[in-house]
Amino acid sequence: MTTKIPAQQTADTTKVNTAEATPLIPLPPTAARALAAGGSAVALVGTFLAWTWTDEFPGNLTVTGYPGGLQVLTLVGAALTLLFTLSGYGIKGLGWLTPGGTNSPVIWTALGVFGTTGYAIGAISYELGGIVNLEPGAWVSIIGALIAVIGALGLPVDQPYDHSDPNPGTWERITQPFKAPAPSRAKELPAWAEILIIAAGFGIGLYVFAYGIATEDSELFIGFLITAAFGFTAIGRAGLLKRLSALTAKHRNITLAAAFAAAICFPFTQTNDQFALIGANILIFATVALGLNIVVGLAGLLDLGYVAFLGVGAYAAALVSGSPQSSIGVQFPFWAAVLTGAAASLIFGVVIGAPTLRLRGDYLAIVTLGFGEIFRITMNNLNGNSGPDVTNGSNGIPNIPDLDFFGFNLGIAHDVLGHELTRSGNYYLLMLFFTAVVVTVFRRSAESRIGRAWVAIREDETAATAMGINGFRLKLLAFALGASLAGLAGTVQAHVSYSVTPEQYQFAGSVPPNSAFLLAAVILGGMGTISGPLVGAALLYLIPAKLQFMADYQLLLFGVALMFLMRFRPEGLVADRRKQLEFHETGQLDVPEDKPLPEGATGVAKAGA
Known part of the structure; x- marks a missing residue:
């Protein structure tokens, strides 16, 4: 199925290119979203079952009903996938999760769940001596993660507006910087609510950072890196980071104070x-x-x-x-x-x-x-x-x-x-x-x-x-x-x-x-x-x-x-506006192919040429 993205106008009313958002796996959108939601739910349920019979693997994955170690990371990734998928259904109260796009976050979180769970199964098999050491919970989670990936790849890929290639390849469509249709203007929040959102953002960042440092085993840390990388990318594609950046730019002094307050709390979160x-x-x-x-x-x-x-x-x-x-x-x-x-x-x-x-x-x-x-x-x-x-x-x-x-x-x-x-x-x-x-x-x-x-x-x-x-x-x-x-x-x-x-x-x-x-x-x-x-x-x-x-x-x-x-982010993980404009397409006006240039006009190049 092919979904057309409507053309948008930039701030200077200049038209930019649009591209067709075709799914990577041809599935009806309703079925694809149902598979993504169902698969992530199955993967989540699998984390409450035992993944191995021995506690020799770090994290004690033998307990039923209480996730531990790498199971927690799979649970978090599956929960995010489920929330992003449900947000795409237009469920009231979840629309704020995806202000920038509904499909790309599902793809990235689903891939993250599959990667974390697959790594866990591989590590268990390698360290304990084969897949015979796996309990049913591990198989339930990996099958659910695979179903979620199939469903996510069946969703139309959110396309960047400045993509100059009308038929981009699979890898380019996943990795290109996403520019979603301009959403309706968000309701203006009171100042105290914006400050609370900034504080909550730094609180979550402190928890994630402290969790990563406190991981004592290399197996758990590698799983943490996989989950964090895919999760951070998904949150960015959803548009949440952009909205948080807008709030921090609006309240710069409060942002700095919140950042250092969170940093001060860090040593009190560590017991080692x-x-x-x-x-x-x-x-x-x-x-x-x-x-x-x-x-x-x-x-x-x-x-x-x-x-x-x-x-x-x-x-x-x-x-x-x-x-x-x-x-x-x-x-x-x-x-x-x-x-x-x-x-x-x-x-x-x-x-x-x-x-x-x-x-x-x-x-x-x-x-x-x-x-x-x-x-x-x-x-x-x-x-x-x-x-x-x-x-x-x-x-x-x-x-x-x-x-x-x-x-x-x-x-x-x-x-x-x-x-x-x-x-x-x-x-x-x-x-x-x-x-x-x-x-x-x-x-x-x-x-x-x-x-x-x-x-x-x-x-x-x-x-x-x-x-x-x-x-x-x-x-x-x-x-x-x-x-x-x-x-x-x-x-x-x-x-x-x-x-x-x-x-x-x-x-x-x-x-x-x-x-x-x-x-x-x-x-x-x-x-x-x-x-x-x-x-x-x-x-x-x-x-x-x-x-x-x-x-x-x-x-x-x-x-x-x-x-x-x-290759994929030359401006760095945290880039200023100048670097983003320098290393990426700016969406400048293309030369219409059906209208020749005025006589004597030269030096006009197509965007992305």
């Missing part, structure tokens, strides 16, 4: 100190990535040695921390150590940037890469043999004492509102404060006159210079500001890890942060945005920390992931 430590390291990684975003995302300077500034701040703080192995032998209060680390990185940023920022592109990248390696080698050589005894060479500076604020020692656990806040939780909250400072600096800088000049330099430095912008001075300012923010995070990292060594600050390695992972976090998350590097850094730190058995293939998998990202 190791998981809280992962959260603290993610914040360190994310803060440094946000500083790099000033250099790369705003000013457009490719810096491949940025991790060296993190090392400068960490070494400066370690030398004045009072460590017995420090060659200086002094102990500054923490506020003075923070200023020392930030100032040292700032000075190095100016010293390195002044002679090198007259270079552009690949040449600048090579010079900064050399600086990163020079820093690491120098820290190795300042060992008393190859050079002065300052950094203790490859042994680094160990035994860095914990911080103490007015009698509040961050190295010991404290009881806060009846909950034990561990050492990692203490440092997490401290790092969250510095993250708030860096976010504020980034936001104010990006929205200022200097920030707009940085963007102009990034887009075309020659044109910016012709307009009167002092490119060198502003690039040096971006380089110095980014370096000082990295040094700020380095001071906390030195105390969190108890020691600093040269091997921690390489261009590439198996453990972040390093220059390659920092740059990838900015690109993956979305250059020039605030939340993009935070999301990218969280993913790039969390996944290696949870899947340590894949350490030998980490860089290979990382490269493959970047290739897919560049």
Whole structure:
């Protein structure tokens, strides 16, 4: 069956292309939706039955009537599939679930349920020694998931309006950015209701993030990644993320407050100190990535040695921390150590940037890469043999004492509102404060006159210079500001890890942060945005920390992931409007094929050509 999508008008009343939304499997729409709903319901019921007879598989999938482990993920995915499917029936009260499109969310959630359940069955069979270890519940869920996928693929695929190919392939129709018909204007909600929606959104995000960190088994974490990836895509295709973004843009200050309130609650959701430590390291990684975003995302300077500034701040703080192995032998209060680390990185940023920022592109990248390696080698050589005894060479500076604020020692656990806040939780909250400072600096800088000049330099430095912008001075300012923010995070990292060594600050390695992972976090998350590097850094730190058995293939998998990202979402996971327009079709007016151009008119190209 073929469904025609009506032509729409863009904001400037320009017509754009439309394409026929043909289902991937030829089924009547009513039957397809019934299969999707029925299959997801069957998969959901299967999660309440035992999937295996032994509790040797993580998650204890032997209990009937109480889902656990991977069963919970299948249950959540099946419930979302069922809700999106019922929303397509036009049931009153569910229309808000799909403001942007009713079919694409069903397809993605159904595929997610099938992927999670299939992975669970494969993992059980592999670890326990064959499919004989499966109980009926697993078969019920996988059959229901398969039926739901068949039904979902029988629904007409929501088509993008700017698709220039009238006969797109299957993969293109699934992966193309979806632009649904403009829905009727939503009823204006009172301000308090919009604020509650923002709070609920961050609350759900906190729960999902805390659940992912708290997964102790790699099998459960992989299933979590599958469910989260497909579920997030489905929610985006449904239009819910776009509406939430509109609310957050309307209430920006409240959004920032809600985000940090949710982040403050994170250590109180963790009972394992190791998981809280992962959260603290993610914040360190994310803060440094946000500083790099000033250099790369705003000013457009490719810096491949940025991790060296993190090392400068960490070494400066370690030398004045009072460590017995420090060659200086002094102990500054923490506020003075923070200023020392930030100032040292700032000075190095100016010293390195002044002679090198007259270079552009690949040449600048090579010079900064050399600086990163020079820093690491120098820290190795300042060992008393190859050079002065300052950094203790490859042994680094160990035994860095914990911080103490007015009698509040961050190295010991404290009881806060009846909950034990561990050492990692203490440092997490401290790092969250510095993250708030860096976010504020980034936001104010990006929205200022200097920030707009940085963007102009990034887009075309020659044109910016012709307009009167002092490119060198502003690039040096971006380089110095980014370096000082990295040094700020380095001071906390030195105390969190108890020691600093040269091997921690390489261009590439198996453990972040390093220059390659920092740059990838900015690109993956979305250059020039605030939340993009935070999301990218969280993913790039969390996944290696949870899947340590894949350490030998980490860089290979990382490269493959970047290739897919560049192919299907080059603007990053969280992209600003400028990047979306740069990397995707804009729906500009096509040249009518039946009407020739006026005589003398040239240079008009079709959209997408």
